[in-house]
Amino acid sequence: MGKLDATVALALAGELLGKLARDLSISDWHLVIEVRPDDLPEAALRLRDDEKLSCKYLSCIIGVDYVDWMEALYLLRSQDHSVPIRLRVRLDREKPEVPSVTYIWSGANWHEREAYDFFGIKFLGHPDLRRILTREDYDTHPLKKDAWPHRVRRTEWAWEGVGKALRLPGEPDRQERS
């Protein structure tokens, strides 16, 4: 069982994905690959079926709301070489839609339902896209930063402070006023 170096994996992934990868980098020991939403199934299939990278294991799908955009993050790992890979898909916040990968990894089914439940990300082609943890008639997607309009003060702080801190990491944080 040969372990793959992250830089080697980077070169391999670059070769494998070609133009599908918008951006390739190494951060936090992970190989981070950014793809467009439309290219996701193709990139995922190639990563899964490649002999060297063989990302047969989908650890989880993570939704993140960055206020200006939304993100779906697919944590992959090849059981043979233990190079963790993050497949990063940037989504339009107003209309977060991304093709489903349920037919590539069966385990993606519930993870996609969870991301839909929490963030309202629509996974196109998902066999059964329903809420999974919150109740069926819940009127909001709770982990979106503007999920509760009636709690304006708190969300306003979050919006101001965090939005700025994301753009300029050195700036003081306004969430502190509490």
Next chain:
Amino acid sequence: MSSAEELTGPGHPAFHLDEMVLNMGPQHPSTHGVLRLVLHLDGELVVSVEPQLGYLHRGFEKLAENRTYLQYLAMISRLDYLSGFFMEWSYVRGVEALMSIRVPKRAEYIRVIIGELNRIISHHIAYGDFLMNLGASTPFVWAFRDREDVYDLLEMVTGQRMMYNYMRIGGVRWDLPGEFEAGCRKFLKNFPAKIDEYEKLVTENEIFLSRTLGMGIIKPFEVLDYGLSGPNARASGVDWDLRREVGYSVYPEFDFKVPLGQHGDCYDRYKCRIEEMRESTKIIEQALDAICGGPVNIKMPPMLRPPAGDVYRAVETPRGEYGVYLVSNGGLRPWRLKLRDPTFSAISMIPKLTAGNKIADLVAIAGSLDLIMGGVDR
């Protein structure tokens, strides 16, 4: 066939006269907490299963966004309440990675010792509950009797029996008490004989074997396809243990085996857990021998401000890969915290595993997967 028969005949898709819908749970002793399974039954045969989650949903990921990094640490062991120490461990590993903190060596040893003790009591429950699901009540009581020995040790160290809150970002809360080592060594000396006792009670039992052998088989490719991890994956022969592969903390220093199964049935999953208990005792012994002196934590300010960035850190809990994905924007509170629970993936496999089996076997399969709903529902 006349039209009337067509309409009322058994098996007509419009009527499903033979099919009965039965709700198992959310309050049912064999669903391990508040899992609700909607069963479609044909007599005693399970046609399809639909797990319903969310009865224990407490919004842990959202709550993290309104708490400071240290405040959140007090809650996190409530997630998977049987292995709370691993929840704390994965979370502090995430924050430490964000802040690039190196933890003192002694603290790492303490984490390993307490963590493995926690793995043992969690596997006790897995063992006892699994056998309880199969209708044997003695192993359950024996497991609970022996769990008390470990609880006494953990209470001595942390002051708590279940919700430890013992980890700190940059170490542990305080040092091990003086009498801990003697107590722990005494436990380690007696414990292997007790595992033999468990095995003598169950492993060769005719009824147990006929209920578990060849039941609920998970193939290696299905393990990867569904994202299973931990003993559930290793019972199918997938040789994957984060303690060895990633080698976090001081695990690379220890010599331990990763027990593997061959067939991936309920019996192999049971056997894997039993063997893991033995391996855990070996790890604790080695850690007690190797533990060094020095500080157990580094002084941290009460208000942490990790630099902006994102990390994913996972630990091998008794149920598999428990991961924490943290996004920091440089503020006092996490911008996003995602908790990746191994049981979530395991439950998503239940419909596939149980279709076509009898209800009693569904209970056995669910028990062998070692489900804890606290971590799944978050």
